[in-house]
Amino acid sequence: MSEIAFFGAVEIGLVYALVALGVFLSFRVLDFPDLTVDGSFPLGAAVAATLIVAGSDPWLASALAIVAGACAGLVTATLNVRFRILHLLASILTMIALFSINLRVMGRPNVAIIMQDTMLTPFYGLGLPDHLLRPLFVLVVVAVVVALLAWFLTSEFGLAMRATGVNARMARAQGINTNLHIYVGMALSNGLVALAGALFAQTNGFADVTSGIGTIVVGLAAVIVGETVLPLRALAWALIACVIGSILYRLAVQLALTADVIGLQASDLNLVTAALVAVALILPQLRLRAGKAAARGGK
Amino acid sequence: MIEVSDLHVVFGRGTALEKHALRGVDLAIPEGQFVTVIGSNGAGKSTILAALAGDVLPESGRVAIDGLDVTRWPTPRRAAYVARVFQDPLAGSCATLSIEENMALAAARGRRRGLGRALGHDRRDAFRDRIAELGLGLENRLGDRMGLLSGGQRQAVSLLMATLAGCKILLLDEHTAALDPATADFVLDLTRRFVADKRLTALMVTHSMRQALDYGDRTVMLHEGRIVLDVAGEERAGLDVPHLLALFARQRGGVELSDDDLLIG
Numbered sequence: 001m002s003e004i005a006f007f008g009a010v011e012i013g014l015v016y017a018l019v020a021l022g023v024f025l026s027f028r029v030l031d032f033p034d035l036t037v038d039g040s041f042p043l044g045a046a047v048a049a050t051l052i053v054a055g056s057d058p059w060l061a062s063a064l065a066i067v068a069g070a071c072a073g074l075v076t077a078t079l080n081v082r083f084r085i086l087h088l089l090a091s092i093l094t095m096i097a098l099f100s101i102n103l104r105v106m107g108r109p110n111v112a113i114i115m116q117d118t119m120l121t122p123f124y125g126l127g128l129p130d131h132l133l134r135p136l137f138v139l140v141v142v143a144v145v146v147a148l149l150a151w152f153l154t155s156e157f158g159l160a161m162r163a164t165g166v167n168a169r170m171a172r173a174q175g176i177n178t179n180l181h182i183y184v185g186m187a188l189s190n191g192l193v194a195l196a197g198a199l200f201a202q203t204n205g206f207a208d209v210t211s212g213i214g215t216i217v218v219g220l221a222a223v224i225v226g227e228t229v230l231p232l233r234a235l236a237w238a239l240i241a242c243v244i245g246s247i248l249y250r251l252a253v254q255l256a257l258t259a260d261v262i263g264l265q266a267s268d269l270n271l272v273t274a275a276l277v278a279v280a281l282i283l284p285q286l287r288l289r290a291g292k293a294a295a296r297g298g299k
Numbered sequence: 300m301i302e303v304s305d306l307h308v309v310f311g312r313g314t315a316l317e318k319h320a321l322r323g324v325d326l327a328i329p330e331g332q333f334v335t336v337i338g339s340n341g342a343g344k345s346t347i348l349a350a351l352a353g354d355v356l357p358e359s360g361r362v363a364i365d366g367l368d369v370t371r372w373p374t375p376r377r378a379a380y381v382a383r384v385f386q387d388p389l390a391g392s393c394a395t396l397s398i399e400e401n402m403a404l405a406a407a408r409g410r411r412r413g414l415g416r417a418l419g420h421d422r423r424d425a426f427r428d429r430i431a432e433l434g435l436g437l438e439n440r441l442g443d444r445m446g447l448l449s450g451g452q453r454q455a456v457s458l459l460m461a462t463l464a465g466c467k468i469l470l471l472d473e474h475t476a477a478l479d480p481a482t483a484d485f486v487l488d489l490t491r492r493f494v495a496d497k498r499l500t501a502l503m504v505t506h507s508m509r510q511a512l513d514y515g516d517r518t519v520m521l522h523e524g525r526i527v528l529d530v531a532g533e534e535r536a537g538l539d540v541p542h543l544l545a546l547f548a549r550q551r552g553g554v555e556l557s558d559d560d561l562l563i564g
Contacts, residue, residue: 154417154418155412155413155415155416156412156413156414156415156417157414158414159396159400159403160404160407162393162396163393163396163404166393166394166395166396167390167392167394169390170392170404172374172375172378173352173374173378173383174404174405174407175375175376175407175408176378176412177375233397233444
């Protein structure tokens, strides 16, 4: 793997680390399997790219992308909490709807911003080569997000959100408005994913309506890889594990795709991802079964 | 002061499984009283607790706490007044959160939860002191996950958690039923101690007539959604389990108790 390919993988891993953190919030903290992210990732990209093309400040454009993603999360949460639609189905409905919305936002399937000023533009003049500057910039963003999330989730409000996901009945008995926490958590989760989309558009120079396909699987893969590599309970470590998991996942994919021996090509990415997540989900079960068999054999 | 008046609760209205769980219950509990509730399965014991906690909304009737009508309040809103310990040791705490995190959740019951740290040094120290009261050696395990504790330990911690924030009433729903006899006795003694120390108003549902008479200062018997016996003071002091059984049998129309599911302990 060349140096450029390596840092390219790190960069994309860092962008998707924000997706992983969002997925961690919905799947792990709230226990809410949320597929909205397949729509909120391109939504973030679409909103940011369209605004940037229209001459908006890229920071403002990215902030509005986060707001748009948060709204998408709120729609899913409303369908589930208020109208009692199964969480998985509620999120699929939002995801499908977002495909149309993203096309409306951009007015066409693809918007190029390669010639526009982005959040990174002011830093290009610092003398660092582009392939190092981009991951460094995203790393700073991710670090800030991780710090904010760690603070939020260990606050009284955040602790109540974690209790909502673990034991909603107990949470309500402790005076926690579980519905409120689902709304806030889903907004936060999809806001983060939309930020990832906005960064993706600005580091790659385009927004594409199809760029959201499989976002949830990639995010989940990062979370699972992270949990396997860094199985620590402390919350800050769990968040860092998401980031590390996302980078490792991208490096693994890069390695698989560049190793000619295996004969994989770029279009096999989704298959590789799905297989990886499936294996990661099956392995703990096999280990459990093996453990039980050993216990039986020992008696 | 807890006042329940003419409370009716119906489950599954209009379905084949319609169940009239409470049929006009009147119950006034003065402050500081410890009431035990008995009755066979389906008598409405747990339903009364659920109606007080807000998990079940009644069809008609009124629930008032300190003169405040809370009949239509959802559970979280009532939590400032109501503390609970569930029958299932797993239900009252978060298994994947640490002991201290669970305590922090309970200590904030009924308060607004802001963005301040849930666990500072001061709070940890306070929690360590409180959990030491249990005498289970948990004061050095505050960071352990709740799920690592045994059922009895979890129930003892749940009871402690119920007393971390103030409450107008403590609801105990057969909170020792899932424990072995020795552990149940330990948790019951702890219950008696906490209720006495904090002068709590408490309502304890139990399957055991022995417990119902041995603990608290008033006993209420439910049958088919109505209160059929309400004794306190000297009258209660003179009662023994056989008396209670006889009363119980009369309520059931003289049916023998041999096929009953009561635990006569």
